[in-house]
Amino acid sequence: MTSTPPSTVAANLPTGVLVGGRWRPARSGATFEVEDPATTRPIAEVADGAEADARDALDAAVAASEPWRRTAPRVRADLLRAVFDTITARADDIAALVTAEGGKPLAESRAEVAYAAEYVRWYGEQAVRVEGLARRAPAGTHHQLVLRRPVGPALLIAPWNFPIAMIARKVAPALAAGCTCVVKPAQLTPLTTIYVAELIRAELEARDLPVGVLNVVPSSSARRISEPLLADPRLRKLSFTGSTEVGAALLAAAAPSVLRTSMELGGNAPFLVFADADLDAAVEGALQAKMRNAGQTCVAANRFLVHASVADEFAVRLTVAFDRLVVGHGADEGVTVGPLIERGAVDRVAEVVQQAADGGATVRTGGSAPAREGYFYRPTVLTGVAPDARVVTEETFGPVAPVVTFGDEDEALRLANGTPFGLVAYAYTRDVGRAMRLAEELEAGMVGINRGMVSDASAPFGGVKMSGLGREGGEAGLDEYLETVYVAL
Structure with a gap:
């Protein structure tokens, strides 16, 4: 397959915030530059979202939360399978974009695209395999049911070093579990996230599914996005990949709302x-x-x-x-x-x-x-x-x-x-x-x-000690977006 030049791919991308299925400029009209680290030259300008944009995105995620939770697991699975197919078909273009904004050799970028696609395929397959439990209580006095249900709207904050793999590792299990999302892509590498988000948006629209399921707010400041959302009681989940220092600050901000958190932090x-x-x-x-x-x-x-x-x-x-x-x-x-x-x-x-x-x-x-x-x-x-x-x-x-x-x-x-x-x-x-x-x-x-x-993609990824909390990948990665509910009857 012949790939499109990265400059052409970037030029044809939406560059705004994605809210409720529509790309638009940041409310302030501000933008920031994305550069090629191999040349230091700018390759695109992207909307510089702030608090108002973050709140709009959460509004859209909340509005879509209930209809998405009620969407059949098979429908969610089919959506993810279609996204996997599209990513695979466009792998060369996406890899060129990964290289343009992140710098890694094309062979590594192609490998990252394949790795990301596996997360989408894996969680599409897992969407129909969320298990519960039904049994008679040991005392014989009642029956016990254990149900799994989506945690709710999630804020997903991605790093710059694997711009498609890390988004796939977060978005795919969230959508498979029935959660809606607000994504904050890395300032240094937002273009790949925007590209994939547009693929998902188009699939949601084509299938007449809630378009507010996935919302994206690029920003030159993660704090401008995280602070208002972590203080909003409607947000129920935070997933972050990045430094231990920033992760600890996000955990502190998430504590008052007792948010479910997944933290993939620093290593040595x-x-x-x-x-x-x-x-x-x-x-x-x-x-x-x-x-x-x-x-x-x-x-x-x-x-x-x-x-x-x-x-x-x-x-x-x-x-x-x-x-x-x-x-x-x-x-x-x-x-x-x-x-x-x-x-x-x-x-x-x-x-x-x-x-x-x-x-x-x-x-x-x-x-x-x-x-x-x-x-x-x-x-x-x-x-x-x-x-x-x-x-x-x-x-x-x-x-x-x-x-x-x-x-x-x-x-x-x-x-x-x-x-x-x-x-x-x-x-x-x-x-x-x-x-x-x-x-x-x-x-x-x-x-x-x-x-x-x-x-x-099929194995749990995560650390101990100051390297994080929770796991991404495998069955454990889906569990991070599900609550356990016990019913006695």
Whole structure:
């Protein structure tokens, strides 16, 4: 299939707020620019929504809530299946848009579109499988029914780094469960969300379904959208993906209304390599776990904890692999590493790398930004890194792999768990017994054993400790949008 140039796709997009099935300008008339991070040039202007637009969107979601709740599960399932088919048919155009506003290489963008489509298909299939319970009470005095029903209108706040996958992971289960939505797309990457929202809006309209089911309010300030909605008692659900700091503030704002919340927050993923590991497989897994989207993923390996006996060999092989990566504009052929999302991201990566080097770490490759337009940073391998260096203790969100050595399994676990975060952990070992111990002892919501990628639409995604609450994906992701009601009769 021949894709449409991203500039053409962007030019043909609606750029307003979507309220009650109609795209319109923000009430203030304000807009903000969306730029290509590989060139720093603007590619579109989008409505800059504010409090009045957020309230309009919630009004529409509330008005559609009851008719959508009563819509047959099969109808909701068929809608999602049709959206899956359309996303799949337009995958090349959507991938080009993902690359244009987010920077990632086209191959990664295509993979993200396929991943997002799987969430839509999965939850379309799950919409007709919401189960309850009917039984006689143990005392024999009555019968017990357990019913599941939609939570109600939901506010979905998405991150910039996976602009279609994260929207699909939130919107699809919400619609499948019978909830209506107000979506706040990321300021840096709103165009893909707008594109998909228009696909859903068109399907709702074509099927004569409530068009206020999905509402979208782009804004340069998430707070201008979240604050009025979280204070409104009609909102019953909040789903957020982003930093722990912002997530904690949103939880505090949601507390007075006792909202149902799903929080997928920051990570600091350890990548453990034991002495018995297949080093070729470990390096391949490291590239997957570290370098997707130039390291700008919440599940990116942030700390490479390697047994001292194989640390030098692993570092040599990883450096060779990093040197083969091609940095450039994501739309260019052969590019495997795109830009970071903005100038501040480059500056932060450069700062933590320099601090590590000043602390005695060795830069094996990379360690600087190339002299070119755009927000680029070279893939970097560091060895001799102190366990308390910022590049180890903080989520870097960039293409940097710091290698720290350990002596035995106990020390590896102590280092891996020595963080307030616990989203995902990776480990490479041939010892099945050790693999089982790691699965039980690693403090993370997800564990990849001899795998550099764990995400799957049919599996629960989420963390422990300060990495979040609740789960997205799998059956658990649908549960986040359903209430449990017990009936005694």
